[in-house]
Amino acid sequence: MSMNQKQKIFLTSIILITIIITSIIAYSITASSIQKSDKIKIVTTFYPLTYITQQIGGDYVEITQLIPNNVEIHNWEPSVSHIRATEDADIIFYNGAEADHWMEDEILPALSTSKNRTIVETTDDLTLIINNEQEPDNEHDHDHGLYDPHTWISPYMVKQQAEIIYNTIVTVDSQHEEYYTQRWHNLEQQFEQLDTAYKNSLARTSKHSIFVSHSAFGYLANRYNFIQQGVIGMSADEQPSALTIVKLIEEMKKDKKYVLYVDPVYSSSYIQTIQTEVQTQTGQSVMVLKLYLMLGPIDGLDYLEQMQTNLDNLQTGLGAY
Numbered sequence: 001m002s003m004n005q006k007q008k009i010f011l012t013s014i015i016l017i018t019i020i021i022t023s024i025i026a027y028s029i030t031a032s033s034i035q036k037s038d039k040i041k042i043v044t045t046f047y048p049l050t051y052i053t054q055q056i057g058g059d060y061v062e063i064t065q066l067i068p069n070n071v072e073i074h075n076w077e078p079s080v081s082h083i084r085a086t087e088d089a090d091i092i093f094y095n096g097a098e099a100d101h102w103m104e105d106e107i108l109p110a111l112s113t114s115k116n117r118t119i120v121e122t123t124d125d126l127t128l129i130i131n132n133e134q135e136p137d138n139e140h141d142h143d144h145g146l147y148d149p150h151t152w153i154s155p156y157m158v159k160q161q162a163e164i165i166y167n168t169i170v171t172v173d174s175q176h177e178e179y180y181t182q183r184w185h186n187l188e189q190q191f192e193q194l195d196t197a198y199k200n201s202l203a204r205t206s207k208h209s210i211f212v213s214h215s216a217f218g219y220l221a222n223r224y225n226f227i228q229q230g231v232i233g234m235s236a237d238e239q240p241s242a243l244t245i246v247k248l249i250e251e252m253k254k255d256k257k258y259v260l261y262v263d264p265v266y267s268s269s270y271i272q273t274i275q276t277e278v279q280t281q282t283g284q285s286v287m288v289l290k291l292y293l294m295l296g297p298i299d300g301l302d303y304l305e306q307m308q309t310n311l312d313n314l315q316t317g318l319g320a321y
């Protein structure tokens with residue numbers, strides 16, 4: 001055997017041993033990660049769906065939320081990393097009604113078809129409000145959906161979405177049915193209590209419409225009988241024009257309504273302009289109150305607490321008695 005042959009055999013052995021060791025390591029990593037993640041992997045698009053999924057799924061779900069908390073959702077766009085994060089999911093929950101239209105447009109078509117996933121548009125069977133809002137600004141040119149997408153703001157609407165989430169989780173993981181069912185009943189009860197509180201507290205009011213920065217409260221207005229007038233409309237991504245502001249100030253003066261609603265997620269410097277203008281022109285003090293869009297925990301409040309605060313502030317603005 002020449003020195004060269006010996007070297008070859010030696011090298012081949014080293015390579016073979018390396019391959020064997022690498023395979024063993026790879027196998028044990030795979031085996032341990034299978035054990036670790038026997039939780040159901042769920043991808044949600046934004047906060048309320050995450051909150052509901054967590055309330056129902058508890059210890060047996062691992063949730064990945066695509067839109068970060070407290071980010072404007074209408075013009076958010078996913079990146080390649082979001083497609084990768086969705087690839088692994090056992091269940092995908094999205095709102096639908098165009099709130100997270102990129103799920104159907106960009107993410108779902110990009111996923112591999114080899115994995116078995118349950119994909120649920122949680123508003124699919126709900127009775128939605130037609131979005132017939134007149135845009136206050138015409139320079140708006142992106143697409144608006146046919147329906148008002150803001151279902152999660154209403155306890156009555158979102159309870160139906162939550163029931164669909166519950167049914168899906170129980171079907172995918174029937175082993176823990178009792179656990180999920182108990183948690184679902186608890187959540188269902190909280191939504192029902194909120195719906196009743198909204199109905200009772202807003203049954204008698206001295207005013208019947210409110211001025212909001214973004215028209216996201218249609219499902220509340222529809223169910224509890226008031227009217228929302230939006231400054232920047234349904235898509236909420238732009239500043240209102242000077243003309244819009246002037247018209248709004250005239251309406252407030254005419255209707256003698258001195259409350260404006262804002263959400264902390266949106267920039268609202270124009271709200272101060274309106275507030276100052278109306279105060280100067282009428283001598284009346286104008287109140288600025290919060291109506292949360294519930295796109296993340298904020299002001300130390302979680303989803304249901306924000307729903308309760310919205311009710312408190314609506315009672316004030318509508319003059320409930």
Ligand SMILES: [Zn+2]
Pocket residue numbers: 074150214215216234235236
């Ligand atoms: Zn919105």
